[in-house]
Amino acid sequence: MTDLLFGPFALEFMQRALFAAIAVGALCSAIGTYVVLRKLSFIGDGIAHASFAGVVVAYLRGLDYYVGAGIVAVLTALGIGFVTRRGRVALDTAIGVMFTGAFALGVFLMSRQAHYNVDLESFLFGNILAVSRQDLILILILAFVVAVALALLYRPLLYTSFDPVVAQASGLNVAFVDYSLLVLLALTIIISLESVGIVLVAALLVTPAATAYQLTRRFRLMMLLSVCIGTGCAIVGLYLSYYLNAGSGATIVLLATAAFFVAMALGRRTRTALRHG
Amino acid sequence: MHSEHSVNPGEAVRIHGLHVCYGPVVALDGVNLALSRGQALGIVGPNGSGKSTLLKSVAGLLQPKRGSVEVFGRRPTDLRPGTIAYVPQVEAVDWSFPATVEDVVAMGRFPRLGAIAPFSKRDRAAVDRALAALRLGDLRRRHISQLSGGQQQRTFVARAIAQEPELLLLDEPTTGVDAATEESLRVLVRSLVEQGLPVLMTTHDLDRAAEWFDRLAVVDRRVLAEGDPQVVLGSGVYATIREHTHTHGHRRDPLEHRAEP
Incomplete structure (x- = not known):
């Protein structure tokens, strides 16, 4: 039993993977609370995809992957915030146009390399087992x-998520809070990219919350529940992926998806009980 | 917290030559109004007359095209957080948001508290007082989706009261609430006014304007009459604009009628 629990973590890369999984799981599911309540899930997806262009450019220029992805992600987040506040274009349309364009640019640049040996799949689905010591730090x-x-930002974020108009009238700087959330979202996505990948980070931002x-x-x-669920899925998913010899990111997200359906069934029972209670 | 230039210490709001447009539509066209501490000023006018726009301008939610709004001698957006409490006519919130009545009322304390200050006993006491004042004590743990329209309205008024603001803006708080709620709201607002709070409120209810307000302004894109509620209502200005609005829409010359206090 002890061996089953701690066996995998005799390997140093598994220890690093565990710490990374906990950090990413907790952070994504904490900020995910705002993502779900503010209906920003598409934005998370958009930032994650757009940052792929940054990853590729950084790779081709021999720059650090975090720098490239980070710059593009933060710029995308600020751009989305700007478009939202101006409100001329439907936001989902703007994101749809921008992020598919940026993503295609990344693939385009990548495919023009005569001998690219970078593992595209690891950017899409992540590889938590490849997290290096520096990455983890x-x-x-x-x-x-x-x-x-x-x-x-707990109080301003809560108030402006619920009632931005009245929050602003009472003197809170709603624009600052909104932009801050988007930048924090971008940073969270960057942190998560290497371990869970572009496609699956959006799931971790939404499903636990x-x-x-x-x-x-x-x-x-x-x-609190969101953080517990996200962290729990990350840890258990890592174990399962080790024993099932499956991709870690996909395993973590599948677990979270399963948790969602269980909660949906439980939630319906709770609500029914409330109504009749 | 008062500004550098000369401000009457008793003055809460000064609106000077206020023009507000929504694109090509002129919502307010040269409004002048003032409100002192310890005074309730009622705003009446037909639908689409710019009453809500006026309140939003004072709340700092709209940028004036021309003219100025000063609250305690400053622009509304330059005030210390927590100074203005605003209760909109229609709350466009997500009713499935995970919050109880008490959670919503407690948000009223957030602007003053800032990031690190703990939610103290004093804050809790303010929330309890606000809940009691709006008769929401029994509903405090109820989720906001399980409230009636009147209970929702009372919750948002309670949040404004819990804020302990220096200026209270109410946009038609009596629309859609029952007579008992309306009366308890009136008693509450009057007691706050007696304690020195300036209140700016829009309403459709002309019959009881004299019981609610110290002064009344008839607004239809501009101020058509302003003064003692009895005098303003007796002047017939409101009846006239109603008739004009009804027969001619909004295109008409400003009225000569002026009721002086």
Whole structure:
């Protein structure tokens, strides 16, 4: 039993993977609470895809992958925020145009390389087992920074997520809060990209929070449950992927998806009980 | 918290030559109004007359095209957080948001608290007082999706009260609430006004304007009459614009009628 639990972590890369999974799982599912309540899931997907262009350009120029993806992700987030506040174009249309364009640019640049040996799949689906020591340190530092910022912005984020108009009238700087959330979202996505990949990061931003939303009607509890579910799925998913010899990112997300359907069934029972209680 | 230039210390709001447009549509066209501390000013006018726009301008939610709005001698957006409490006519919130009545009312404390200050006993007491004042004590743990229209309205008024603002803006708070709620709201607003709070409120209810307000302004893109509620209502200005609005829409010359206090 002990061997089953700790066996995998005799391997150093598995230890790093575990820490990365916990950091990514907790962070994505915490900020995911706002993503779900503000209906930003498409934006998360958009930022993740757009940053692929940054990854490719950074790779071709021999720059650090985080720098390339980070710059593009933050710029995309700010651009989306700007378009939202101006409100001339339907936001989902704007994101749809922008992120598919940026993603295609990434693929285009990549495919023109005569002998590209970079593992495209690892960007799409991530490889948490390949997280290096430096990667892990960077992930933990960035995760800490984002977590502190989220804690400091807890009240303004909650108020402006629920009622932005009245929050602004009462003197909160709603534009600052909105932009801050988008930048934090971009940073979270960058942190998560290497471990869970572009396609699956959107799922980690939405599914744990959506699962928690089925189970509670209190904001604070929703965030707490979301973090527990996200972290739990990350840890258990890592184990399962090790023993099943399956992709870690996909396993983590499949677990979260399963949790969502269980919660949906439970949530319906809870609501029915409430109605009759 | 008062500004550098000369401000009457008793003055809460000064609106000067205010023009607000939505694209090509002129919503307010040269509004002048003032509100003192410890005074309730009622705004009446037909639908589409710019009443809500006026409140939003004072709340700092709309940028004036020309003219100015000063609250305690400053632009509304330059005030310390928590100074203005605003209750919109229609709350466009997501009713499935995970929040109870108490959670919503507690948000009223957030603007003043900032990031790190803990939610203190004083904050809790303010929330309790606001819940009690709006008779929401029994509903405090209820999810907001399970409230009636009147209960929703009371929740948002309670949030504004819990904020302990220095200026209260109410946009037709009595629309769609029952008579008992309306009366308790009136008693509450009057007691806050007696304690020195300036209140700016729009309403459709002319019959009881004298019981609600110290002063009344008839607004239809501009101020057509302003003064003591009895005098303003007695002047017939409101009846006239109603008739004009009804027969000619909004295109008409400004009225000569002016009721002086």
